[in-house]
Amino acid sequence: MIPQWWLDVLVEGLSGHDLRRWPDEVGSPGEIEYVITLKPEPNSLSNYPNLRAIFSTAAGIDHFIFDKTLPKGVPICRFSHPELASRMSEYILLNILRFHRQLPAYQEQQKAKLWKPLQQKAAQDVTVGVMGIGNLGLDSAQKLLSVGFNVRGWSRTPKIAQGIECFHGQAQLEGFLAGADYLACFLPLTPETKGILNARAFSSLPQGAVIINVGRGACIVEKDLLDGLSTGSIGAAVLDVFETEPLPPEHPFWVHPNILITPHISTVTHPRMLVPNIQDNIARIESGRPPTNVVDATRGY
Amino acid sequence: MIPQWWLDVLVEGLSGHDLRRWPDEVGSPGEIEYVITLKPEPNSLSNYPNLRAIFSTAAGIDHFIFDKTLPKGVPICRFSHPELASRMSEYILLNILRFHRQLPAYQEQQKAKLWKPLQQKAAQDVTVGVMGIGNLGLDSAQKLLSVGFNVRGWSRTPKIAQGIECFHGQAQLEGFLAGADYLACFLPLTPETKGILNARAFSSLPQGAVIINVGRGACIVEKDLLDGLSTGSIGAAVLDVFETEPLPPEHPFWVHPNILITPHISTVTHPRMLVPNIQDNIARIESGRPPTNVVDATRGY
Numbered sequence: 001m002i003p004q005w006w007l008d009v010l011v012e013g014l015s016g017h018d019l020r021r022w023p024d025e026v027g028s029p030g031e032i033e034y035v036i037t038l039k040p041e042p043n044s045l046s047n048y049p050n051l052r053a054i055f056s057t058a059a060g061i062d063h064f065i066f067d068k069t070l071p072k073g074v075p076i077c078r079f080s081h082p083e084l085a086s087r088m089s090e091y092i093l094l095n096i097l098r099f100h101r102q103l104p105a106y107q108e109q110q111k112a113k114l115w116k117p118l119q120q121k122a123a124q125d126v127t128v129g130v131m132g133i134g135n136l137g138l139d140s141a142q143k144l145l146s147v148g149f150n151v152r153g154w155s156r157t158p159k160i161a162q163g164i165e166c167f168h169g170q171a172q173l174e175g176f177l178a179g180a181d182y183l184a185c186f187l188p189l190t191p192e193t194k195g196i197l198n199a200r201a202f203s204s205l206p207q208g209a210v211i212i213n214v215g216r217g218a219c220i221v222e223k224d225l226l227d228g229l230s231t232g233s234i235g236a237a238v239l240d241v242f243e244t245e246p247l248p249p250e251h252p253f254w255v256h257p258n259i260l261i262t263p264h265i266s267t268v269t270h271p272r273m274l275v276p277n278i279q280d281n282i283a284r285i286e287s288g289r290p291p292t293n294v295v296d297a298t299r300g301y
Numbered sequence: 302m303i304p305q306w307w308l309d310v311l312v313e314g315l316s317g318h319d320l321r322r323w324p325d326e327v328g329s330p331g332e333i334e335y336v337i338t339l340k341p342e343p344n345s346l347s348n349y350p351n352l353r354a355i356f357s358t359a360a361g362i363d364h365f366i367f368d369k370t371l372p373k374g375v376p377i378c379r380f381s382h383p384e385l386a387s388r389m390s391e392y393i394l395l396n397i398l399r400f401h402r403q404l405p406a407y408q409e410q411q412k413a414k415l416w417k418p419l420q421q422k423a424a425q426d427v428t429v430g431v432m433g434i435g436n437l438g439l440d441s442a443q444k445l446l447s448v449g450f451n452v453r454g455w456s457r458t459p460k461i462a463q464g465i466e467c468f469h470g471q472a473q474l475e476g477f478l479a480g481a482d483y484l485a486c487f488l489p490l491t492p493e494t495k496g497i498l499n500a501r502a503f504s505s506l507p508q509g510a511v512i513i514n515v516g517r518g519a520c521i522v523e524k525d526l527l528d529g530l531s532t533g534s535i536g537a538a539v540l541d542v543f544e545t546e547p548l549p550p551e552h553p554f555w556v557h558p559n560i561l562i563t564p565h566i567s568t569v570t571h572p573r574m575l576v577p578n579i580q581d582n583i584a585r586i587e588s589g590r591p592p593t594n595v596v597d598a599t600r601g602y
Contacts, residue, residue, distance in 0.1 A: 083423065086449045090398055090424065093448065097395035098404075106563050113555045115547035115564040122384065122571065123391065146447060147394065148387045246416035254414045262407050263416040270423065 006271045010036070013275030017282070034282060036274070043069045052285050053077060055278050057269050059084060059136060061295055062189035062216060076295040077281055081273040085139035088186075088214060088267035092140040093147065095238045095260070096128060096182050099210050123148035129180025131196075132215060133159045133166070136267070137186040152176060156192065156299070177204035182212065188301035189216035199224040208235035214266040217242035222253070229258050240266040307572045311337070314576030318583070335583060337575070344370045353586050354378060356579050358570050360385060360437060362596055363490035363517060377596040378582055382574040386440035389487075389515060389568035393441040394448065396539045396561070397429060397483050400511050424449035430481025432497075433516060434460045434467070437568065438487040453480060457493065457600070478505035483513065490517035491601035500525040509536035515567040518543035523554070530559050541567040 002021075011019055020026055022037075022044070032048045038057045045054065046069040054076045056064075061078055064070070098104070102118050109116055127150040130141045138161060141151045145163050152165040154176040159166050167176035173196075177183070183205060187193040197211070198221040205211075211234060213220055222243060228234035236258040242251075245264055253259050281291040295301060303322075312320055321327055323338075323345070333349045339358045346355065347370040355377045357365075362379055365371070399405070403419050410417055428451040431442045439462060442452045446464045453466040455477040460467050468477035474497075478484070484506060488494040498512070499522040506512075512535060514521055523544060529535035537559040543552075546565055554560050582592040596602060 083425075083449075086424065087421070090402055090448060093394060094398035094402055094404065097391050098399070101391055101395055103395065103399075106566075107561070109564075110555060110562045113550045117564045117566045117569070120388070120566065120569055123387065124384075143448065147391060147444065148384075249414045254411060260408070261411045263410070263418045265407075265418045265421065268418070268421055 009271035010274065013272070014278065034278075036278065037064070039063050040067070042067055045070055053281065053291055055079070055274075055281065056295075057271075057274060059134075059267075060188060060216065061301065065295060065297065065300060075291055076297075077291050078293045078295055078301070079269060079274065079277065080135050080293050081269070081277060082139075083273050084267050084269060085136050088136045089140045089143045091214065091240070091262075091266040092184055092212065093143055095212050096144065096149070096184070096210070097147075099182070099236060100126060124150065126150065126181050127152060127179050128182040128184060129154065129176060130164075130184050130186065131155075132186030132188070133161060133164075134186065136214075137184075140184065140186070152179060173201065174204045177201055178206070180209060181206055182210045184212045185215045185219055187215040187219050189218055190300035192300075193219050195219070195221045197221065197225070199227065202228040202234055205234070207233060210234075210236045210238070212238040212240075214240045217245065226252060226256070229256065236260070238262075240264055310572035311575065314573070315579065335579075337579065338365070340364050341368070343368055346371055354582065354592055356380070356575075356582065357596075358572075358575060360435075360568075361489055361517060362602065366596060366598065366601065376592055377598075378592050379594045379596055379602070380570060380575065380578065381436050381594050382570070382578060383440075384574050385568050385570060386437050389437045390441045390444045392515065392541070392563075392567040393485055393513065394444055396513050397445065397450070397485070397511075398448075400483070400537060401427060425451065427451065427482050428453060428480050429483040429485060430455065430477060431465075431485050431487065432456075433487030433489070434462060434465075435487065437515075438485075441485065441487070453477060474502065475505045478502055479507070481510060482507055483511045485513045486516045486520055488516040488520050489602035490519050493601075494520050496520070496522045498522065498526070500528065503529040503535055506535070508534060511535075511537045511539070513539040513541075515541045518546065527553060527557070530557065535559075537561070539563075541565055 007021065026032065029048045030050055033050055033052045034055060035045060035051065036055045036057060051071055051074045054074060056077060056079050058079055061076060065076065105118060128144050130137045130151060130153045133153045133155045141153060141164050144151050152167065153159065153161060154167045154173060156168065158168045185197060196219055202224060225237060229237065238260045239253065240262045241264055247253060247261065253261055284291050327333065330349045331351050334351055334353045335356060336346060336352065337356045337358060352372055352375045355375060357378060357380050359380055362377060366377065406419060429445050431438045431452060431454045434454045434456045442454060442465050445452050453468065454462060455468045455474060457469065459469045486498060497520055503525060526538060530538065539561045540554065541563045542565055548554060548562065554562055585592050
């Protein structure tokens with residue numbers, strides 16, 4: 001259910017357009033040219049004969065791209081915005097710096113009224129591995145670099161990014177993981193990435209590595225993560241995404257001392273960000289140009 | 302007491318020089334030309350007739366500059382190094398992002414197994430006030446800017462720094478504080494800065510502001526901080542420095558739910574950083590040039 005304040009921002013921002021709220025205000029399906037959606041109900045998009053584009057309000061679109069009833073030939077546009085990336089980078093910096101600067105240990109020491117400086121590694125002696133070098137992963141990688149960390153990246157296909165040691169494909173995955181003291185996963189969910197972070201991948205990481213998942217929950221094999229944490233081969237995990245969301249109350253992650261859980265808030269779209277993006281893409285389509293950020297259905301993101 | 306591994310690094314790095322450990326290895330005082338020290342014992346520097354410079358191993362030198370027995374006319378060099386600044390910036394980013402991204406609230410929610418996204422402010426709608434625009438304050442300010450926060454600065458004398466709204470002097474202090482959602486204090490301890498963060502200053506801050514002190518403990522009136530926290534006019538405090546260090550076990554700060562305590566580790570000199578700095582300053586002095594980072598005794602830092 002879209003909150004009213006969200007709608008208010010869209011209505012004001014897109015005031016040149018006839019905005020109709022699903023399902024009550026849709027009216028005649030033939031009049032609908034564009035759909036703005038986060039996660040459409042199955043089948044709900046199959047009956048608009050004049051649909052020209054579907055605008056996702058988020059970067060991740062796996063939850064509906066696999067819907068077989070989606071109209072063929074209608075472009076689906078992922079959402080991309082610098083602020084979406086900068087909010088994500090805040091989350092990544094926060095959670096890496098929290099372990100790097102040993103905040104959990106200092107908080108325990110405070111409880112014991114213990115004044116004890118700990119040996120501190122320099123950022124230049126620490127490497128962060130970023131899986132997924134898209135808009136979001138790249139912004140985080142650049143900010144991690146500017147703070148002083150070494151950064152390496154892994155992606156499906158070869159990429160080049162200044163200052164970042166780039167790895168790609170299944171063949172280079174193990175080598176990539178072997179040097180990642182922190183592993184930040186930005187991967188979309190596709191048949192190739194489902195369960196990519198499993199026991200075998202974890203065994204390639206340096207002992208005690210910290211895992212941060214802001215991609216999709218199903219990229220991690222949850223049982224293997226729990227095993228890695230229990231043996232200490234993985235030091236800690238920060239999880240913002242899960243196979244099932246909301247994370248069910250009985251899930252063991254909630255009470256694990258070395259798992260930090262956040263409710264899918266690592267980055268969040270503000271409707272103010274959507275407006276220029278949607279306006280621009282509509283203008284492109286109306287003038288016969290291709291819209292931006294179109295999802296490639298064959299690769300799945 | 303200097304740890305042995307520290308000495309080992311200095312001995313190796315300064316191997317061209319005759320390094321003597323105080324007090325046992327000093328030998329004839331007339332042979333001592335340079336002193337490397339963090340916090341010399343009172344009177345311990347008064348008897349070296351041929352002393353050419355004193356090299357502090359830290360940025361802050363208040364704990365010995367007020368020693369009346371220090372030899373007159375011998376330059377005292379503060380320590381400055383890019384890594385000292387970048388480590389400090391890690392601490393500042395971490396502690397501001399921790400509150401900005403509501404981590405304490407999410408950690409409480411995890412304890413209650415509560416999946417509840419919270420409204421999140423954009424960094425562009427948040428202002429960080431930096432008190433003290435020296436090497437350390439400036440590096441933090443620039444990194445805060447690059448993450449997306451608004452940054453304003455306050456210093457004793459006028460300064461200009463790109464992207465930072467600069468205030469200076471007592472007359473502009475209240476106006477500076479009025480716009481600081483976060484206040485990061487980097488001030489050295491001088492007669493002018495002692496107790497500068499008092500009830501009056503706190504009352505100028507926005508309601509619920511978060512205070513981070515990495516300058517000197519005595520810049521804050523501790524009782525006024527506790528009062529501000531108890532009324533909620535101050536939201537939280539992150540303290541790395543204290544009037545008395547180590548912070549005594551009976552001090553009320555230890556158990557305050559809205560105070561995070563770290564044991565003076567916001568930035569720490571690694572002896573590897575000292576070596577080129579000391580070598581360079583010795584070379585300057587030996588060739589008749591002035592050393593860098595000389596403390597101005599009249600301003601006290």
